[in-house]
Amino acid sequence: MTAAVVAALSSGAEPPGGEAVTRFHPLPPIAATAGERGFDVDQTNHSVVVDERVVVKWLTPPAPLPQPAPEMFAHLTAVGFTATALPYAALTGRSATGGETLVALVTAYLPEAADGWEWCVDEAVAGRTAFATDLGSLAAGLHAAMATPSPAFPDPVRQATPGDGWAVRARAALARALELTGGADGDWLARQAATLAGRLAPLGRAGGTPIIRIHGDLHVGQTLRWRGGYAVIDFDGNPTVTGADPFQPAARDLAQLATSLEHVAQVAVKRRGADPARALAWAGDARAGLLSAYRAGLAARGMAHLLEESLLGPFEIEQECRELIYAALHLPRWRYAPMGVLRARFSGDVPSAASTVPAEEIV
Template sequence: MDQTNRSVVVDERVVVKWLTPPQPLPHPAPDVHAHLAAVGFTRTALPYAALVRHGDPGELVALVTAYLPDARDGWEWCVAEAAAGRAAFAADLGELAADLHAAMATPSPVFPAPVRRADLGGAWAERARAALREALELTGGADGAWLAARADTLRALIEPLARAGETPLIRVHGDLHVGQTLRWRDGYAVIDFDGNPTLPGADPYQPAVRDLAQLATSLDHVAQVAIRRAGAVPAEALRWASAARERLTSAYRDRLAAHGLSWLLPELTPEPFEIEQECRELIYAARHLPRWRYAPMGVLRARLAPRESEETT
């Protein structure tokens, strides 16, 4: 995915991320940086400063963080793993996500302790339905026809959200995908706490499973990128994605349990959130990056193919 901001490395010591254009305050990143520092989370680039232009409202101009030596963006290193058929790394990503959520669930002077809500399923379902409606409106051509023919199936996959029971809410990353994970000299780091660019103004307190679902679907996107750009055999890339997702999810659950936080994951499965995310990827492609459409369309086709095969047998 293309980066919408501009990052400049200064003397291999700091990275200055210029927001283009500057974003109105309040912006999520400074508070997240302050919280993670307060609870001792170190699996990110150490935050140094936020540059703000004062006004009414003020604007966040840039963020300054530590430089991570030998860092590679997830859309580079993870595509290479997919092309080579290696999935062991996914366990490390699962543990990274669980460590992040454990830190987000630790109260600080910035963020409160997790809360439990039992009345949000309807709102989540309607948000997902709205994303599907918009994706259907914005996706044209053969892809749009394919999507429209399966709209009822996609709606049915979203509907479990409406029946969500009591669910713990934490401050989530909000845009957690492989592109937000750096592989660097000392391991893995999660970065970019700017929120979801496809859903400005979203409540930053969400169930942890929403972040997990987005991270898992990004592995499916990596498989599509590997097919398109690295010459991966489609069937092999899809098997890789399935294996990577399984490792990711298993490691995440085990690490969350080790933190004593298994209760952060409700009975609700990730699938409805994953379907919503693919719709948001289609919206993003239509509005900002048309060439990206192949990835979410490829994921949806692969996800629905087994169901359609069962229906015809």
């Protein structure tokens, strides 16, 4: 079925299911008899690889429009950003109640691709940090592209106002993390609550900060290393945050990407038996390399003003709180990662090298 859909799209025809099509780039020629295989890389959608060249991500169930990905694809196509899986098309349909829905996204397949929870953990275990320069340059290129006008986003850079609510949202995340985190971790978090709340204060003084359409869920798992280099993927927004304005400071994306390197270090210790002290040192070096390359990348494009440095630390604290909330509500075994980051930062604690959790059960 999926091959028939791709074949129709590649020939310029409408898909057999009658979905409406928004096209971004021409597809390569694909026959209806082309091979296809499942390619499930997340828990909420179903992806199919066709002819080892095209990926169709079927949303299960179809998502009510508007959704961020089609707009992002249109914008990135218009401004010439190519460090992603090339977007080919978006398929939309009608729900039983008559509302428009996003049915599927069609993109290029990236050969030999691995996401950051694979390749970056390998780098941590080996102690290599050269990749961080590429990662920082990739993020800078993405944000520069997002700040470039297009027909999809004709006014891509705006100015924040003091009432944008970032401090309120961050304090709420801290309060929720405190509520949901139990045991010794919860006791430690409660003792640090005042310190953590103090670190969030700059978010209430950020009026006038440039804001752009950010990725919204930028972490190493959204960065693929493939045969052609690195690519950022998954522009569907953050599934754990509802009601967030798509226009945010670039520092929010950067904070999530930077803290994900610290999570990688925790995973390397927990899952791969990496030396704890060396893993933490690796995370610090990788984070520094990432930030340096990001700043240089923006400056080279005349867009250094997009990064408000004072927001980076507070957004990192908020992100760890959101990781704890996610762990409590969806994946309890993940709690060790954000707690490990917070303990290392505020207590100097080093994660244990020994783990009693089976490797297959650790993110």
